[in-house]
Amino acid sequence: MTARALRLHLRARGVPRFGAGLILVTVFAGVAAQWLATRPFFDGPGARVPVVALAPLLAALLLAGTLAGADESLERVTPVRWRLVRAAHVGAATVLVALLLAATGLHDPAVYGSYALVRNTLGCTGLVAGAAVLIGARLAWLPAFAYVVTVYGASPARDGGWENLWAWPLQPSTAGWSWAPALAACAAGAVLYVRWGARG
Amino acid sequence: MTVAVEELTVRYGRRVVLNGLDLALDTGVHGLLGPNGAGKTTLMRVLATVAPPNGGGVRLLGSAITGEKELRAVRRQLGYLPQTFGFYPRFTVREFVEYFAWLKEMPAARIPVAVDRALERVGLLDRADDRMKTLSGGMQRRAGIAQAIVNDPRLLLLDEPTAGLDPEQRVAFRSLLRELGVDACVLVSTHLVEDVAVACERVSLVDGGRLVFSGTPAQLAAAGGDGDAGDSAIERGYTAVLRAARA
Known part of the structure; x- marks a missing residue:
């Protein structure tokens, strides 16, 4: 594939828009996390929970728009090895989002910092990728959005028992079991997406 | 044969959309006619390798699609325009x-x-x-x-290509079809029987998921009589064949 073809493909997937949105989310996450953590009336780094929950969600919502072309059936009758393309797409996007967001929480990575941002990025991108297969890329943002907003609204205990599993987006990264559902969502979503692609 | 379809069956849930359809096409322009819901678009999607069949055999460009290698080889020589x-x-x-x-x-x-x-x-x-x-x-x-x-492409599948074209563009498009049909197998699904009469060498008529007629446009026109509905000979032939198939 030449540079020209790659550029056309990235534009066909809306990657420039995704990139611009991701930069905004990253800057917002960095500024907001710093501001929250340094307010005297909050409890230090623990105040970054909203950023840890919402920044990966916003990035994943932006990613949803890139998971399909304008006409999936038209593209799929071409001889391209689409599974490889999809694997590269979802893999590269997840790594990029995780690295950028992790950079915003590096000064205190363990307490609602980089580690939790990486975990939530994995979970949210997995949810979005899986949803794209089941309901199409256009609405793929909806299940992840509904889930994270519902969990956030429920205000579960932090570092608790079952809450580690179902409220993983709000748990500190030290809550070991909170990684399990995020990693499972990431693996399942990626496998589904690579195997079948977004629903046309 | 560029396209050889035998006993093709496609189901969506419990609904049988294509029911043991046979079709053989070679180089030239072929019209695919049929009422709404007859299975034309599903047939096009199967031939375009978008939809997998539930039963029967499909050979495209001389090869059965048994694996990724054959599929990619066929797709390199395929052109497809969906309905939308x-x-x-x-x-x-x-x-x-x-x-x-x-x-x-x-x-x-x-x-x-x-x-x-x-x-x-x-x-x-x-x-x-x-x-x-x-x-x-x-x-x-x-x-x-x-x-x-x-x-x-050696196999060109056009689903309702003239929808939205003005009369002048349709005339130009028919001329293009004839040009393309010299070297390729062109299958055109349409409701416009006059397009078929003018541009196609052969016509296949599908109803209820089965092939009910295959022949030249002149043979289709000859199948109709004065008592059949339609404003032209080929329209009367079309309605006569459908009536006979449903009898």
Whole structure:
């Protein structure tokens, strides 16, 4: 594939828009996390929970728009090895989002910092990728959005028992079991997406 | 045979859409007629390798599609225009056709010439640098036809290609079809029997998921009588064949 073809493909997937949105989310996450953590009336780094929950969600919502072309059936009758393309797409996007967001929480990575941002990025991108297969890329943002907003609204205990599993987006990264559902969502979503692609 | 279909069965849930359909097509322009829900679009999707069959055999361009290698080889020589298609609104017409040339794995050196030629054949060369979203519906349809023919396919599948084209464009399109049919197998699904009468060498009529007629447009026209509904001989033939098939 030449540079020209790659550029056309990235534009066909809306990657420039995704990139611009991701930069905004990253800057917002960095500024907001710093501001929250340094307010005297909050409890230090623990105040970054909203950023840890919402920044990966916003990035994943932006990613949803890139998971399909304008006409999936038209593209799929071409001889391209689409599974490889999809694997590269979802893999590269997840790594990029995780690295950028992790950079915003590096000064205190363990307490609602980089580690939790990486975990939530994995979970949210997995949810979005899986949803794209089941309901199409256009609405793929909806299940992840509904889930994270519902969990956030429920205000579960932090570092608790079952809450580690179902409220993983709000748990500190030290809550070991909170990684399990995020990693499972990431693996399942990626496998589904690579195997079948977004629903046309 | 470019297309050889035997006992093709496709089901959506419990509904049988294609029911043991047989079809054989070679080089030339072939019309595919049938009422709404007859299974025309499903047949096109199977031949375009979008939808897998539930039963029966499909050989395209001389090979049965048994694996990834055969599938990719067929797809390189395939052109497909669905009934409706999505496009990238910010792409120019040239970029849209060029993108599909890349996806069809055409050699890079051939692409610029092939894109211009495809656009010229559908009469869009003067709009090549306009954005897709600025085109009329008929022009977008012609851009869709251009992406389908950019790789000089040996098998070209066009589902309702003349929908949205004005009479002058339809006349030009029929001429293009005849030109394409010299070297390729072209299957055109349409409701417009006059397009078939003028542009197609052979016509297949599908009803209820089965092939109920295969022959020349003249043979279809001859199947009708004065008592059959229709404003032209071929329309009367069309309604007569359907009536006989449903009897």
